Amino acid sequence: xxxxxxxxxxxxxxxxxxxxxxxxxQASGGRSPAPERxxxxxxxxxxxxxxxxxxxxxxxxxxxxxxxxxxxxxxxxARMRRPDDTALTVVNRYENPRKPGLPVTVKVQxxxxxxxxxxxxxxxxxxxxxxxGAVVWDTDKCIGCRYCMIAxxxxxxxxxxxxxxxxxxMKCDFxxxxxxxxxxxxxxxxxxxxxxxxxxxxxxxxxxxDRVRRFPERYVSHVFGEFEVGGTDWLYLxxxxxxxxxxPRLGRSPAPGVSESIQHGIFAYFIPPVSLYALxxxxxxxAKHSPESGEEA
Amino acid sequence: MDRFMRPTPLPRxxxxxGVGVLILLALNGLVFLAGRLLFGIGAVTNLSNQYPWGxxxxxxxxxxxxxxxxxxxxxxxxxxxxxxxxxxVVRPALLTALLGYTFVALGVCIDIGRPYYIWHPLVMWxxxxxxxEVGICVVIxxxxxxxxFLPVAVERFLGRVALxxxxxxxxxxxxxxxxxxxRGLARTMFVFIIAGVVLSTLHQSSLGTLMVIxxxxxxxxxxxxxxxxxxxxxxxxxxFPMVILESLLAARSFGLKPEMSVLAGLGRMTAPLxxxxxxxxxxxxxxxxxxxxxxxxxxxxVMFMVEVLFGVVIPLRMFMSRAVLxxxxxxxxxxxxxxAGVAVNRVDNFLIAYTPPYSLRPYHPAFxxxxxxxxxxxxxxxxxxxxxxxxxxxxxxxxxxxxxxxYTVHG
Ligand code: SF4
Ligand code: SF4
Ligand code: SF4
Numbered sequence: 001x002x003x004x005x006x007x008x009x010x011x012x013x014x015x016x017x018x019x020x021x022x023x024x025x026q027a028s029g030g031r032s033p034a035p036e037r038x039x040x041x042x043x044x045x046x047x048x049x050x051x052x053x054x055x056x057x058x059x060x061x062x063x064x065x066x067x068x069x070x071x072x073x074x075x076x077x078a079r080m081r082r083p084d085d086t087a088l089t090v091v092n093r094y095e096n097p098r099k100p101g102l103p104v105t106v107k108v109q110x111x112x113x114x115x116x117x118x119x120x121x122x123x124x125x126x127x128x129x130x131x132x133g134a135v136v137w138d139t140d141k142c143i144g145c146r147y148c149m150i151a152x153x154x155x156x157x158x159x160x161x162x163x164x165x166x167x168x169x170m171k172c173d174f175x176x177x178x179x180x181x182x183x184x185x186x187x188x189x190x191x192x193x194x195x196x197x198x199x200x201x202x203x204x205x206x207x208x209x210d211r212v213r214r215f216p217e218r219y220v221s222h223v224f225g226e227f228e229v230g231g232t233d234w235l236y237l238x239x240x241x242x243x244x245x246x247x248p249r250l251g252r253s254p255a256p257g258v259s260e261s262i263q264h265g266i267f268a269y270f271i272p273p274v275s276l277y278a279l280x281x282x283x284x285x286x287a288k289h290s291p292e293s294g295e296e297a
Numbered sequence: 298m299d300r301f302m303r304p305t306p307l308p309r310x311x312x313x314x315g316v317g318v319l320i321l322l323a324l325n326g327l328v329f330l331a332g333r334l335l336f337g338i339g340a341v342t343n344l345s346n347q348y349p350w351g352x353x354x355x356x357x358x359x360x361x362x363x364x365x366x367x368x369x370x371x372x373x374x375x376x377x378x379x380x381x382x383x384x385x386v387v388r389p390a391l392l393t394a395l396l397g398y399t400f401v402a403l404g405v406c407i408d409i410g411r412p413y414y415i416w417h418p419l420v421m422w423x424x425x426x427x428x429x430e431v432g433i434c435v436v437i438x439x440x441x442x443x444x445x446f447l448p449v450a451v452e453r454f455l456g457r458v459a460l461x462x463x464x465x466x467x468x469x470x471x472x473x474x475x476x477x478x479x480r481g482l483a484r485t486m487f488v489f490i491i492a493g494v495v496l497s498t499l500h501q502s503s504l505g506t507l508m509v510i511x512x513x514x515x516x517x518x519x520x521x522x523x524x525x526x527x528x529x530x531x532x533x534x535x536x537f538p539m540v541i542l543e544s545l546l547a548a549r550s551f552g553l554k555p556e557m558s559v560l561a562g563l564g565r566m567t568a569p570l571x572x573x574x575x576x577x578x579x580x581x582x583x584x585x586x587x588x589x590x591x592x593x594x595x596x597x598x599v600m601f602m603v604e605v606l607f608g609v610v611i612p613l614r615m616f617m618s619r620a621v622l623x624x625x626x627x628x629x630x631x632x633x634x635x636x637a638g639v640a641v642n643r644v645d646n647f648l649i650a651y652t653p654p655y656s657l658r659p660y661h662p663a664f665x666x667x668x669x670x671x672x673x674x675x676x677x678x679x680x681x682x683x684x685x686x687x688x689x690x691x692x693x694x695x696x697x698x699x700x701x702x703x704y705t706v707h708g
Contacts, residue, residue: 082655084346121510123428124421143417144410146349147428151510155653158346159410161339167410248654250513258522259510260425266502266525267430273495280377280491287379 033114037133038174039201039233040188041208042107044245045218047195049077049091049105053187057089057109060175060186080246083109084158085170089187094245104238106245107187107195109172110135110156111225111232113255120256121151126169133201133233134174142169153229153248153255174233201233208237230254302385304689306453307551311686319675326672329665333407341665347653348660350408355647356670357404360640361397362435362504363532367543368394368442369497370536374566376490385559385692388449389547390540392690395442396677402439404673405432427506434500441493448486451479453688502529508646517587518601519650523577530577534570535639537563538612538632545629547691556692561622564631568616571635575609600641600649608638 051071058065063086077093089109096102112135119127119135126141127148137157144167149157160167175185183189188196197204208223224242225232228250238245266272333341344351367390374380375387406412418432458471505528508515521527541560548555582588591598615621615631622628648660662670685691 080655080657082346082657117510117512120425121428122423123426123432124417125423125426126421141414141417141421142411143414145405145408145428146410147426147507149346149349150508150514150651153512153514155347155514155655159349160337161342161344162337163410164335164337165411167337246655248513255512256425256510258512259427259506262506262509262522262525263425263427263430263503266499266506267424273499276498277491277495280373280494281487284377284379284487284491287377 033129033133033233034131035202037131037201037233038199039112039133039204039235040185041197041199041204041235041237043195043197043211043237044104044106045237045239046193047091047105047107048193049074049093049103050192051076051091052190052192053089053107053196054087054091056186056190057172058087060178061088061173063087077103077105082158083156083171085160085168088170088172092246094240096240097244098240104240104245106236109187109234110174111154111234112172112174113153113229114231114233115229115254115256117151117153117229117255118148118157120260121147123147130176132174132179134176134179135171136173136176137169137171139166139168144169151255153250155248201235204235208235211237227252230257302556302692302694304385304388304449304452304691305693306689307686307691307693309551309686311683316679316682319679322675323672323679326669326675329668330407330672332665333669334412338408338410341663341669343660343663343666345658345660347656347658348651350647350651351660352644352648352662352666352670353404353408355644356640357673358401358408359504359643359647361401361404362501363528363535363639363643364539364636365394365397365401366497366501366532366536367539368397368536369494370533371540372445372490373494376487377494382562383559385556386540386544386563388690388692389543389685390536391442391445391449392681392684392688393539393543395439395446396680396684398435398439398442400673400677401435407669427503427510430503431500431507434496434503438493438496438500441489441496444482444489445486445493447478448482449688449690451475451482455479497532498529501532502526504528505646508650511651514651514653515646516590516597516650516652517585518582518590518597519646521581521585521587523581524646527574527577527581530570530574531639531642534567534574535635537567537570538635541567541628541632542636545625545632547685551685551691553691553693555625557623557625557628560625560628564616564622564628567632567635568613571609571613571616575605575613578605578609597649600645604638604641604645607634608641609635612638 052068055065055068055071057063080092081087081090083090089107091105091107094104094106096104112129112133114129116127116129116135119129122142123145124141124143126138126143127135128138129135144159146157146159146169148169149155149159156171158170160170175183175187178184178186184198185196188198197207199207205223205226208226212219212221212223218239219237220239220241222238222242224236224238224247225234230253236242236247243249329341338344342351342353371383371387371390375383406415409415418429419436422433423429455475456472458468458475459465460468460471502525505524505526509520509522509524512520541563544560545555547553591601612631612634615627615634620627621631
């Protein structure tokens with residue numbers, strides 16, 4: 001200790017700092033999503049609440065599926081339901097404040113955010129945003145920490161709490177496997193009312209705005225998902241205020257924005273931690289710098 | 298090192314009635330733990346898709362990390378700033394931190410769905426994740442803590458190696474190894490001590506970044522971009538009170554005389570640290586104008602007031618008083634308030650403040666969840682007791698011990 005020079009200190013600090021902190025290159029999140037990625041436009045004014053999408057989704061994902069007739073049971077609308085580990089999408093019913101007696105039914109699933117909070121949060125990068133717009137989950141990576149559930153502004157990812165081994169994070173995967181085979185999402189395909197339009201997101205935004213312009217008495221002039229949390233790839237049109245349909249009120253900035261810039265600030269190319277290390281080293285050296293002082297750690 | 302005080306393994310027997318109770322609580326926790334491992338998290342907890350994190354994260358992990366802050370604050374004081382007079386508390390604080398973090402790691406292991414994948418973050422890096430940052434720092438810091446504790450273990454056995462039976466032939470070799478380790482450690486320890494302080498600063502603050510991403514799901518009284526700073530400041534200010542509390546409890550439990558001069562010194566330094574924390578906490582509240590939420594009477598506003606009033610304001614005032622610094626009972630009270638305050642703050646941040654927009658049923662910890670947490674804490678106290686009986690951690694006057702030592706156990 002006595003013959004330690006300041007340079008040795010700094011060198012040691014740099015080595016340690018580099019080894020200890022995540023790569024700065026990785027710390028810069030928010031890579032912009034592919035512009036030609038797909039999305040789905042959901043027009044809630046057309047939905048009749050038949051819940052065929054629920055059925056098709058389960059079938060497509062090999063989940064336990066009751067017979068199709070069971071979905072005619074409308075008593076499920078009595079209470080609000082959420083997507084969970086047994087259903088990646090659910091339909092809820094809401095009173096229509098503009099036309100009482102004509103309730104609105106809304107399908108809920110992952111919104112496939114352009115800059116997803118779940119992807120930013122996941123400790124091991126098990127969630128990724130694919131080129132085609134789908135936010136998918138990788139069972140070979142996930143440790144089951146459920147931080148993605150904390151992060152998601154739409155409260156979508158669900159967890160298999162009753163499995164001791166390999167519990168999964170369950171959420172709509174935009175029918176990733178089907179689409180690899182060139183097919184459209186199961187829910188979109190089955191819908192008898194063509195509530196959902198599948199296509200390039202940019203085109204969907206155009207279509208949505210066009211509908212709002214042409215039928216101002218039918219729609220509120222708001223395309224939900226165009227800007228919310230930096231834009232989502234699933235978009236919604238509605239005839240009533242989105243708040244009445246329990247859509248969350250969200251700002252335009254991407255959900256991971258704040259936390260990522262904090263992260264980035266704390267780590268900015270290791271400079272803060274390494275400086276702190278060097279500073280502490282200097283303090284230690286000065287505090288101890290009496291020639292006789294034997295080192296005793 | 299102080300000439301009159303020297304860390305010594307405590308000459309006490311391990312078993313007492315209190316220890317017996319702790320053993321029972323620990324075993325009970327283990328039973329429920331087995332349930333979790335065999336039948337899944339859902340079998341023992343009340344966690345749901347709306348409330349993915351419960352008391353295992355809020356208490357075992359978040360509060361645990363905060364309360365282990367005594368380790369790095371005293372290391373900074375004793376080793377980095379080289380305040381010799383505080384060396385007596387460095388080892389107990391180091392031991393607490395070591396045990397504390399070990400249990401944080403255990404807590405994480407049982408809370409994640411796939412404990413056997415716990416090593417994944419070491420190779421699958423996601424630099425945008427605050428959780429990754431916390432995880433990787435904690436993993437490295439645990440290793441640093443064990444390295445920092447090595448000299449204590451070496452000191453215990455150096456010159457005293459006596460392997461039984463045929464192994465006795467290895468004694469000289471073991472001695473030589475220990476001696477080499479002793480020399481090597483003495484020369485390189487500064488690297489680890491500074492690393493420990495840096496790592497603590499990083500992950501204590503990143504722990505605060507964790508909930509920022511929850512956005513509007515978090516109550517505005519707690520949701521603020523300066524959460525990392527608040528977490529760091531509160532961790533720094535809970536470090537010394539935690540050491541004081543632990544030292545006074547250990548003194549009482551082992552029938553020793555508390556080192557009041559050292560503890561009063563720590564108490565005096567706590568006041569300004571708490572002051573800075575309070576200033577930022579209140580300042581933030583005014584900048585974001587969140588005080589409006591205090592006007593509504595609900596769990597959130599009450600918990601916020603409890604946290605700030607009993608956890609910060611009252612102990613701050615107490616630590617500023619000479620009478621408090623002189624009295625073991627009052628010092629204990631003030632420290633306990635800060636410790637409880639920070640624990641409540643972590644629970645507030647991770648549980649109370651978290652209000653999902655679509656809640657199907659509220660979250661209350663299940664009986665099994667509580668049992669596991671209580672079991673872990675009991676196990677920790679038991680290990681602490683075993684460690685101070687085995688290793689030179691607690692400083693004793695260098696004369697023979699007072700023979701009339703009478704002791705009771707405090708949880
Ligand atoms: S809605 Fe939630 S789960 Fe889906 S991409 Fe966005 S953040 Fe991820
Ligand atoms: S639960 Fe799995 S997918 Fe979700 S954040 Fe944790 S590791 Fe990632
Ligand atoms: S896109 Fe596929 S996974 Fe998503 S809700 Fe529709 S059917 Fe289910």
